[in-house]
Amino acid sequence: MATANQQEETFSKRSIDAMRYYFPTIMVAISVLLLWEFLVVIFDIQQFLLPKPSVILGKFMEEVDLFLDPDSSSLLFNATRATFYEALGGFIIGCGSGILLALITARWTVLTEAMMPFAIAANSVPIIAFAPIMNNWFGITNPFSKMAIVAIIVFFPTMINTVRGLTLVDERQLELMHSYAATPFKILFSLRIPNALPYIFSALRVASPLSLIGAVVAEFFGGPRATLGVFITQEASAFDFARAWTAILMASLIGISFYIVVLIAERLAMPWYHEQQNL
């Protein structure tokens, strides 16, 4: 009896604590949205410059209705699907090959030392500028032209991080493996790869929103109508900013969801890491 009451008490106490902790955050959110709504009205800002949040939400719900209706289709949702497909494809190809190349070259330090400076320099190049070239190669309407850009964007940071994770191993742990006369293969699997996992996931966490943005921005250079980037540019040039904002909203939602999926994968793959870091 007593314990049940105690549990109830701690639960409600904890919820109140949580609410008190997040109170400022929530207040700011509400005030910003309200402010936005009122400022637009008060200053009579042209709708085409900065639409009210309520209007944006309204247009968004219209699209949701279209999407849910079996007889019609929503351009916004089709565009989102297409862009997400490009982003996901590029993410898998880019991160996959980055990790693969890192695994292959980590064995021979000479190779990694040669490749790293180039990878770091290539990482500072605006890859997106190559979008017109990819459009030329694969065709503007081919999703692969955007996937290629995304893949290149996420390839270098992933490879760089994976190489670091595979090579920055505690000296003592390496000596221990040598004392067991372990083969380099065994060392790779038992020591280097688990050691590299935090680094790899850190790169994947960065790569997930990056791939979505990369796909959208690559579409700015030209693409099929039913893609988010083209949607945004066309709605913006037609001055229907509310619709353009719905696309931004979608892009953000998908981006956040993608990021959360990667976070969950990270938790599943490295249960020890998070408990240790108390995250």
Next chain:
Amino acid sequence: MSEASEIPAIYAQGVNKIFNPKQENEVVALQNINFEAQQGEFISLIGPSGCGKSTLLRLIANLIDPTSGILQINGKVPEQARLDRDYGIVFQAATLYEWRTVSKNVQLPLEVMGYSKQKRQRRAQEMLEMVELGQFGNHYPWQLSGGMQQRVSIARALAFEPKLLLMDEPFGALDEFTRERMNMELLRIWETTHVTVVFVTHSISEAVFMSNRIVVMSPRPGRITEIIENDIPYPRNNDTRESPEFFQKVTEVRELLRDAHEV
């Protein structure tokens, strides 16, 4: 006296180790090391920083190669001894893999050496019980205290029953009380397993408490000042630390160290 047919655990003659030979930052880490260790002995290497005791341990472990001289472990070249998995090594930092449970950490060398899963798990549990951590198999290293982590690393080092146990200041990071308890633990393990122990330390009381032979070293260049026998009778316990023989031996070692330093 050892039997004529029994091969010494360690045999070093004229061993030298020079780092960066013929270059500006050349360091003579070890010069003309001569000593012998029989099977089942407990040897301590003691000396101030820079005397080469850790270097000597690494030479024995075949983690580095001698510049010249003869070094044999169980009658073989160090490399062969390593390939034959003749020794287990324990460092000052527990060096446990944070992504493995305690039990899996102890199983690591057994995995490398190809033991079957059943055998590995059984052996790991045995070793953990020997170091009195039998309940902690499923914990993660970060959940254990420093002393407990070191015990796990000792369990791991002995998991595959090596003939030699090499230890590089394993209890250096622990507080004094834990250290004294660990000394007792190690002695108990040594008496049970009859493994040959080479123990590097810079604590005189540790060396005197546990070993039957103490190698006193001095730096610049690293060399052996003297090897003294320590015949305080076994089994030793906490009372030993308060005995007059103990104090005598400690004083003997301390004076040797001081002389070496002043040279």
Next chain:
Amino acid sequence: MNQQNLPQANLSKSLSILLLLVVGGILLFITSQFWNATLEDPLILDSTTGELAIWMSDQSGEEEIGSYLGGVAADWAESRGEETLNPDVILQFMQNGLLVSLAILLIVNIAVIVSIALQSGRTRTLMLVLLIGIDCLLFIIPIIEGNAIVMWILLAIMLMLAGLFIAPGKVTRVIGFFVVLSFLFVVWESSKAFANAVDYKILLPQTSWEYSSYPTIEEALDALNSGEIDAIALDRNDLSDYMPEYPDDPEADTAELAYPDLRYLNDLDATANVLFFEITPEFPGRLKFAVRAEDAANASSIRDFYDVSLATVAGEFAEERYLAVNRNLVLVDLKILNDVNLPHLQTIAEAFMQPARRNGSQLLIRILADAGWYTWGEAAAGFIIGAILGLVLGTFFAHSHLLERSLLPYVVASQTVPILAIAPMVVIWLGASQLSVAVIAAYLTFFPVTINTLRGLRAPSQSQLDLMQSYAADTWTILWKIRFPAALPYIFTALKVSATASVVGAIIGELPSGIGDGLGRAILDFSSDYSLISTPKLWASIIMAAMVGIFFFVAVSIVERLILGRYIRNL
């Protein structure tokens, strides 16, 4: 130990010398080619320097000179007492210049051989110099039909790379960068050569369709009905007279037709894709297959008919022109490697050293450099604003938990709003100007700088802070003396990332309306036309964008090294 290394060292030494001798031989060969070339030789005329020379001589006669080199040519003409500079004069000068450069390369080559023999520490540096020199040749020497000179240069580069691997010594960052870059050049040109050799298509031979031909349509249709054959290939118009289409009309009323159980397939996928590459040959549009109704649902592409017993009608288009001929399946279409999609390196270099428009007065390199400077200005302005904002925010957050709790989630959330996606709108709000572009760059910069400043300022340990407290130091002193120095490495990491992001932001910002005279506009302009003329210029603009990005990154890295000096941790 030293004894062990000796035979190995000797072997690698002799191997290196051998490689370098071969490289020297190639260089001699190239030199002889240039020595013997006349001024009309395409080797001279079509080279980057040759084309430049022609342009310079044209410019010398112009009234208004818009470029430095044009002015040089005009002055030269004047000194010779001519109106226009005789092209042969500059061409000769260029040829001599090339010969001198080749001579220098030969000297360096000999120096490398000597240095290897002497086991000097300078070997790798000298080899790098030689490698870069040979790389430059790739950008100057034109691709000439039937002349394998470029192939020899590629071989020389590969030998140099091998030599660099064998040579002893540490691989520095600079060496690593140029090794990979040179390797990339070799892959570039050799894949083009390969594609050219196979005529831009990798073919799989496919025997012609095995078919039987019937004298009339009716006989063929009867054979199909009775099961003698599995499919007929015929003109669609003929088929539609006899049977309904599939899948458009699966429930068609077939009672009145002569062959109610037959369908012709109008919706066949006439191409096949493997890994985004097309496999052809495409079946001509007017030909369709007719099959029995029960088989109609199972056929979806041309590939379903490769081994089927096929028929057609004698004398028709299908028999005479299509089915009877041995075909090749195009497995991989290498048109990605043709001269429009992937110009030769020399073509791109030449595009740099030619005017942007025909008879223009300024070289493309000058125009792109100006555009690059313009774009970089926007990026740098945004970068500085964003960095200052980030530093200030980070500092406030580090000192006030309340501020951090309320605002930090928004700072984080702001990054989920893809500014790059809003770029079109930002540009319309703030007007199409450098300001809006700078705002985009600032937005991209302030987040990483805020987060890292916060992390860095919180980095000092409690004991370090306690020490300062014991000196009765005030908050400001603690900030300046302890927190800020601890934060610097973190801040610089963020700055390096932001440098790249700002350049990307600037280019994207310029896109929507092709703002001003930046690189975004240049890329847009040159990508609108898909031709042998425009695409090298597009490549040139992109390369300039890449160089701006790398330059900014290197600049921040250098500042980091200067400020952090010995404390910098290796990348």
